[in-house]
Each structure stands twice: as C-alpha cells, then as structure tokens.
Amino acid sequence: xxxFRSHTCNDLRADHVGQTxxxxxxxxxxxxxxxxxxxxxxxxxxxxxxxxxxxxxxxEAAKRVPAESVITVTGEVLARDADAKxxxxxxxxxxxxxxxxxxxxxxxxxxxxxFGEPDYPEDIRLTHRYLDLRRETLHKNIxxxxxxxxSLRSRMIDQGFTEFQTPILTASxxxxxxxxxVPSRLNPGKFYALPQAPQQFKQLIMVAxxxxxxxxxxxxxxxxxxxxxxxxxxxxxxxxxxxxxxxDVFNAIEPVMAxxxxxFADGRTVETPFPRIPYLEAMDKYGSDKPDLRNxxxxxxxxxxxxxxxxxxxxxxxxxxxxxxxxxAIPAPGATDSQSRKFFDEMDKWAKKEMQAxxxxxxxxxxxxxxxxxxxxxxxxxxxxxxxxxLKALLAEMGLGAGDGVFFSAGKKSDAYKLAGAxxxxxxxxxxxxxxxxxxxxxxxxxxMYEWDEDNKKVEFSHNPFSMPQGGxxxxxxxxxxxxxxxxxxYQYDIVCNGVELSSGAIRNHKPDxxxxxxxxxxxxxxxxxxxxxxxxxxxxxxAPPHGGIAPGVDRIVMLLAGTxxxxxxxxxxxxxxxxxxxxxxxxxxxxxxxxxxxxxLVPVEKD
Numbered sequence: 122x123x124x125f126r127s128h129t130c131n132d133l134r135a136d137h138v139g140q141t142x143x144x145x146x147x148x149x150x151x152x153x154x155x156x157x158x159x160x161x162x163x164x165x166x167x168x169x170x171x172x173x174x175x176x177x178x179x180x181e182a183a184k185r186v187p188a189e190s191v192i193t194v195t196g197e198v199l200a201r202d203a204d205a206k207x208x209x210x211x212x213x214x215x216x217x218x219x220x221x222x223x224x225x226x227x228x229x230x231x232x233x234x235x236f237g238e239p240d241y242p243e244d245i246r247l248t249h250r251y252l253d254l255r256r257e258t259l260h261k262n263i264x265x266x267x268x269x270x271x272s273l274r275s276r277m278i279d280q281g282f283t284e285f286q287t288p289i290l291t292a293s294x295x296x297x298x299x300x301x302x303v304p305s306r307l308n309p310g311k312f313y314a315l316p317q318a319p320q321q322f323k324q325l326i327m328v329a330x331x332x333x334x335x336x337x338x339x340x341x342x343x344x345x346x347x348x349x350x351x352x353x354x355x356x357x358x359x360x361x362x363x364x365x366x367x368x369d370v371f372n373a374i375e376p377v378m379a380x381x382x383x384x385f386a387d388g389r390t391v392e393t394p395f396p397r398i399p400y401l402e403a404m405d406k407y408g409s410d411k412p413d414l415r416n417x418x419x420x421x422x423x424x425x426x427x428x429x430x431x432x433x434x435x436x437x438x439x440x441x442x443x444x445x446x447x448x449x450a451i452p453a454p455g456a457t458d459s460q461s462r463k464f465f466d467e468m469d470k471w472a473k474k475e476m477q478a479x480x481x482x483x484x485x486x487x488x489x490x491x492x493x494x495x496x497x498x499x500x501x502x503x504x505x506x507x508x509x510x511x512l513k514a515l516l517a518e519m520g521l522g523a524g525d526g527v528f529f530s531a532g533k534k535s536d537a538y539k540l541a542g543a544x545x546x547x548x549x550x551x552x553x554x555x556x557x558x559x560x561x562x563x564x565x566x567x568x569x570m571y572e573w574d575e576d577n578k579k580v581e582f583s584h585n586p587f588s589m590p591q592g593g594x595x596x597x598x599x600x601x602x603x604x605x606x607x608x609x610x611x612y613q614y615d616i617v618c619n620g621v622e623l624s625s626g627a628i629r630n631h632k633p634d635x636x637x638x639x640x641x642x643x644x645x646x647x648x649x650x651x652x653x654x655x656x657x658x659x660x661x662x663x664x665a666p667p668h669g670g671i672a673p674g675v676d677r678i679v680m681l682l683a684g685t686x687x688x689x690x691x692x693x694x695x696x697x698x699x700x701x702x703x704x705x706x707x708x709x710x711x712x713x714x715x716x717x718x719x720x721x722x723l724v725p726v727e728k729d
Contacts, residue, residue: 125225131167133198135214142217143195144223148188150236157181159216161192165260168210171196171217179222189228189255194459195221205427250694262691265385266679270337272384273358273675276377282333282360287322287690289315289339294653299343300341301353309720312614315341319673320587321657323361324629327668328660330629334361337675343700347358349621349677352690353701357624358678367612367628370669371395371564378616378623378673382560385682395562395616403565408449408542410568413620414561416549419539421450423529426515433505438482441531448531451542452519453548456526460627464551465501468544469530476541486521497523503717546620560618560681567591567612571606571643580606582643584613587657588627588637598636606642615672618681633661 125145133142146164153159158173158180171194173183186192207213211354221347232249233241238256246253274284293300295312298316307486316322318340326334338359346352362370375395382391396414405408405511406419427438427448438448456464464482472481484504495569497516499505504512521527528548530541549555570590572583580603588611590596600606630636636658640650650658679691696702716722 122195130164130165130169131163131211133169133212133217135200135216137198138200138215140198141195142198143193143221144171144217145191145193147235148186148190148192148228150188151184151186152549153184160194162192163255164693167212169212169215169217170201170207171219172199172480173219173222177219177222179219179293182193182224183222185432186224187230188385189231189252190224191226191228193221193223193225194219200225203707219379223719243697244703247689247695247697249257250704252395254693259690262679262683262685263693265683266691266693269381269679270387270675272314272381273377273678274335274337275334276380277358277360280333280373280377281333285326285331286336287316287319287326287338287359291316291322292656296322300519301341301343304719304721306719317342318357319359320585321442321654323359324587324631324657324668325523325660327363328663332363334670335359338672346696346698346700349680349688351692351695352698353696356675357672358675359670360626360673361668363666363668365628365629365669367566367614367666367669370614370628370671371397372674374616375562378562378618381678382618382682386560387682389558389560389617391560392562395564397564397566399567400565400569401567404538404542408538408540408545409620410565411617412542412563412616413546413549413555414563415556415559415619416545417554417556418452418454418545418549420538421452421519421543422447423450423515423518424448426511426518430510432508435503438503438531439528445534446532447534447537448529449537450519450527451530451541451544451548453483453526453528453552454521454554455524455554456548457487458524459552460526462676465528468547472530472540472544472548473492476540476543478504478530478536479532481540481544482531484527484529486516486523486525486527488523497521497723504520505531558729562618565615565617566613567610568615569607570609570611570613570639573603579644580642584611586640586643587625587636588613589630590635594635594638597635597642600642604659612669614671616671621677621681623677624671624673628667628669631661631665631667633658636661 122143127143130144130146146162149161149163149168151158151160160171162169164170173180179610194217196217198215199217199218201214233245233252235252235255238258256262290303290313298317300343303313305311305313319336319338323334329548336359338357339354340357341354344350344352362373379391379393400410403412408420423444424447426436427433428442430436430439433439435641442448468483469481472478484501484505486497486499489498496509518520521709528544530537569583571580574581591610591612596609600609614626615622616624630639637647637650676688676691680688683691685691694704
C-alpha cells in the first residue's frame with residue numbers, strides 16, 4: 122500500500138465496505154462522543170469521516186491533534202447506520218475505522234478558522250491566504266478558475282486559433298493606465314515596462330503573417346482596486362485575427378463565450394444570440410455602456426415635459442432644460458404600492474452621498490380621489506403641480522400608472538445619464554426586478570472615436586487609439602471641426618454580461634496614413650506616433666493585413682460564474698486594496714547594494 126494514501130477523501134463508497142484503505146489529509150473538525158471520536162478528514166478532493174475508538178493506544182493523541190493538522194489514517198471501511206448517513210457529502214454512506222494513526226504535521230493555533238468559513242477580517246485572510254484557500258468556497262472558486270481557463274483554451278484551439286506568448290518586459294507606452302516600470306541593470310537610466318496588455322505585440326503577430334492568435338495573457342496596470350478589478354495584475358483571453366470584419370470577430374468569439382458559460386452555468390441559462398446595441402442607444406436606454414439586461418427598467422428622456430413651467434409648476438427642472446440640460450426619468454414599477462416613503466428618501470440620500478449629485482427627484486403615483494377619480498396623481502414636488510393633461514401625457518410616455526413610482530435625474534447631459542444609469546441598477550435591485558438564474562450578454566458597438574477633454578479643451582481618443590474609424594480616411598478628412606470629430610464612430614466594441622464589462626475590442630487601424638491622421642485630430646503630430654509606437658507604425662509600412670481582436674477578462678468571467686461580487690475571491694494570491702501582498706510582504710524595501718547595481722537613488726518622500 123502507498124505510504125500516504127490508497128484513496129482520496131472523496132473516493133470511498135459503499136462498495137468499498139470491508140476493504141482496508143489509507144487516507145491522508147487535514148483535520149477538518151472533530152466530534153467526541155461517549156464511545157468514539159469522529160474526525161472529518163479533508164483533502165483537495167473531499168471529506169471522509171473517520172472514527173477512532175477508545176480501545177486503541179493512539180486515542181488520546183487523536184483527541185489532542187489540533188484542527189488543520191495533517192494526518193495519515195489506515196483502517197477498515199465500514200457502512201454507516203441508516204440514520205447516520207450523510208447525503209451532503211459523496212462519502213456519506215461509509216466511514217473509516219482507524220487502526221493506524223500518524224501525525225504528519227501538527228498545526229499551531231489557527232489565526233483564522235477553516236471549518237464553517239465564518240466572516241473574518243480581510244487583512245488576516247490575505248496574510249494567511251494559504252489557510253483561506255483551504256475553505257471550501259474559495260477552494261472551489263480557484264478550481265473553477267482552472268477549469269474555465271482549460272475550457273477557454275480548448276475552445277479557442279477548436280476555432281483554429283494558435284497560442285503564442287508575448288514579452289513581459291517591454292517598452293512603456295501611453296495606453297491609459299500607469300505602467301509598472303522595471304529598471305535595466307545593463308542599460309543605466311533606462312526602464313522596461315510590464316505590459317498593460319499585449320496590444321502592440323498581438324497586432325505585430327498579424328503583421329508577421331500569423332492568422333489567428335490567442336493567449337491567456339498576464340497584464341499589469343498600476344490602478345486602484347475595485348470590486349471587479351484587482352490592483353497590479355490580471356489575466357485576459359487575448360485574441361487577434363487577420364482579414365476579418367467586426368462581424369467575423371463576433372462570430373468567432375460569441376460561441377466561445379456562450380459555450381464556456383453554458384459549460385459552467387450550474388443550472389443557470391445563457392441567452393443567445395448576443396444582441397448588438399449601439400453605444401448611443403445603450404446610454405439613452407440604460408445610462409451605461411455596460412448595461413445589465415436582466416433589469417427591465419428603461420430610462421426615458423423627459424426633458425421636453427419640463428420646459429414649460431406653466432404646465433409643471435416646477436421651476437428647478439425648467440431652468441435646467443432651458444440651460445441645455447436633461448431630465449432623465451427612471452421608472453420604478455410598483456414602488457409606491459410596495460415601498461414606504463423611506464425607500465424614496467433613501468434613494469435621494471444615496472445620490473447625494475455616493476454619487477456626489479445634487480439629488481434625485483422622485484414622485485409616488487396614486488389613483489385620484491374625489492374630483493380626480495380616474496386619474497393618476499402625485500403629491501410629491503416634481504409632479505404635484507403638473508397640469509392634469511400634461512401629467513397624463515408624461516405618464517403615458519413612461520408607461521406608468523397608479524401604484525408605480527418614478528425618479529428623476531437632472532443636470533448636464535453626461536451627469537444626468539451617469540446618475541440615472543446608477544439609479545436604474547439600484548432601483549432594479551431594491552425592487553427585486555433583476556432576473557435571476559440567467560446570463561445576459563450583449564455587444565456594445567459603434568463607440569465614438571473621440572470625446573471632449575474638458576480639462577484641456579480639446580478632442581481626445583475615447584477608447585482605443587489603434588481602432589479603425591468608420592469611413593476611414595474620408596471620414597477623418599471630412600471632420601474639419603471639433604463637433605464633426607465628436608460625431609465620428611469607430612469599429613470598437615465591448616462585450617458585456619449582466620452589467621459587467623468583460624472586454625473591449627476593435628478592428629484595428631492598419632494603415633499608416635489613416636493612423637497619422639487619426640492621431641493628428643487628437644492633437645498628436647507625426648513625430649509622437651513615430652516615437653511612442655515606433656515598432657507598430659514601422660511594421661505597418663511593410664504591408665499589414667486588416668485585423669481585429671478582443672480580450673475578455675478571465676478574472677471577471679470566473680467572478681460571474683462563481684457568483685461572487687469580489688474579484689479577489691477568484692484569484693489565488695491577490696493583493697489588498699492598497700496593492701500590497703500581505704502574505705509575501707510586497708512591495709518591500711531593497712538594500713543599497715541592489716539600488717547601486719541598478720544605478721538608482723531613492724528620493725525621500727515628501728510628507729503632506
């Protein structure tokens with residue numbers, strides 16, 4: 122028999138009864154009865170109950186062994202009594218009567234418990250991540266991650282893609298986020314950068330004559346943490362294809378994404394095909410370019426109903442609309458009947474505190490009484506003084522009636538939609554309107570090529586600067602004013618699932634003259650392109666195929682499939698919110714000899 126195990130802790134079944142087995146694992150929990158000691162033994166695969174009787178010479182040692190110690194036990198497989206069977210575990214029909222007991226490694230007192238998975242401070246969990254990973258939920262999440270990556274890889278290969286690896290040490294480039302820089306010992310005063318994404322390299326792979334590339338690519342960005350973004354590093358399914366249109370990319374990637382979600386759906390459904398939603402339509406309907414389509418609430422621009430103060434009696438919104446602002450309605454179906462006024466007031470407080478907005482107007486709708494029988498009325502300020510016919514027309518536009526509620530976001534167009542989009546998500550969740558048990562994807566298409574940079578009073582790229590503008594050179598040359606430039610669209614697209622952006626992608630700008638012109642409109646002259654993107658622009662001058670790609674985030678895919686809202690729950694060894702690895706004590710100071718070797722000298726940090 123093997124020194125440590127003949128079976129795993131998930132193997133033994135009723136047909137093993139009477140056999141001798143050896144198991145190794147961690148002491149998950151112990152239960153002492155009057156005539157026996159029961160130990161749940163755990164390994165990577167599962168749990169088995171082992172029983173130690175008082176007549177053996179190692180009984181006291183087994184009683185004292187601490188939780189999470191590693192032991193090896195050998196004994197006979199017994200059938201459990203009918204009333205002692207445990208349907209919750211795969212080995213619940215049997216138990217192992219221990220004849221040999223060996224402590225392989227005795228655990229010290231635990232800084233956090235494994236059994237039961239109680240809530241525990243995150244700093245302790247991250248400092249002792251190896252213990253945290255023993256917990257069943259987190260352990261399953263990490264196993265799921267590996268399985269998802271294997272599935273993605275096999276599906277990409279089945280689609281005719283080849284996996285390549287791109288460099289980790291590369292040049293710094295202005296791609297939006299801060300770079301992590303690495304000093305060069307052999308080239309004093311110069312630095313490598315860790316790649317924010319393999320963007321330029323994967324395009325150069327296409328220029329080099331390869332056709333369909335993919336990679337499970339590590340990416341590095343010096344960004345602040347969020348629930349759906351880990352600081353420091355993340356992984357993406359990086360993809361690039363030659364001789365393709367936007368629709369070709371969708372047709373190749375949609376089956377991969379739908380397939381992997383269907384494979385790990387665990388009772389949930391995946392809605393296909395994925396709808397295509399233009400960016401402007403998404404902003405109008407959902408107030409977001411990453412809409413959660415499980416939420417049935419649609420926003421409504423009701424600005425026109427508030428311009429005439431004589432019909433509304435509400436001067437605040439009239440002033441906003443006359444100044445070019447917007448009033449966006451967020452319907453709240455059934456909210457007046459199902460919620461108290463506190464719900465509406467709390468939404469207003471949330472808007473002021475969390476969104477830093479002036480407020481969120483609201484109105485509760487009730488059936489009219491007395492002379493107003495047959496009408497819908499509201500006693501809340503936004504609609505209280507509306508002309509009855511004007512109110513009737515407004516409610517018809519929004520599809521609302523007695524018992525419903527409505528919120529209003531008002532202000533500059535971008536601000537009004539930003540608040541309305543966030544309020545839509547919150548109202549949908551609070552009213553229980555979010556459809557459960559389903560993954561709803563969409564493609565967001567037709568992104569603006571440029572946006573207005575208010576700080577610098579200039580046009581700037583809104584998405585990926587390497588994207589092909591719709592209409593090509595002719596469209597760029599015709600855009601001779603800032604207004605026309607802001608109307609330009611690009612072959613850029615995002616894939617979104619349940620309100621989470623999984624990826625951005627684009628058909629690339631592979632023509633040097635078009636690229637120079639696109640950068641020129643954003644205020645960059647030819648020398649900037651030649652310097653900052655030398656490798657790529659030079660390569661394009663020697664024949665570049667039309668190409669495009671996308672890069673779905675692996676961490677976010679697993680986060681959705683695992684049903685967790687925190688990306689750290691699907692990463693083996695994540696950093697905390699301050700980009701610190703508490704377990705390995707990184708980042709850390711280095712000694713003067715290392716700095717000297719790298720030709721570096723530290724500048725004292727100035728204190729505020």
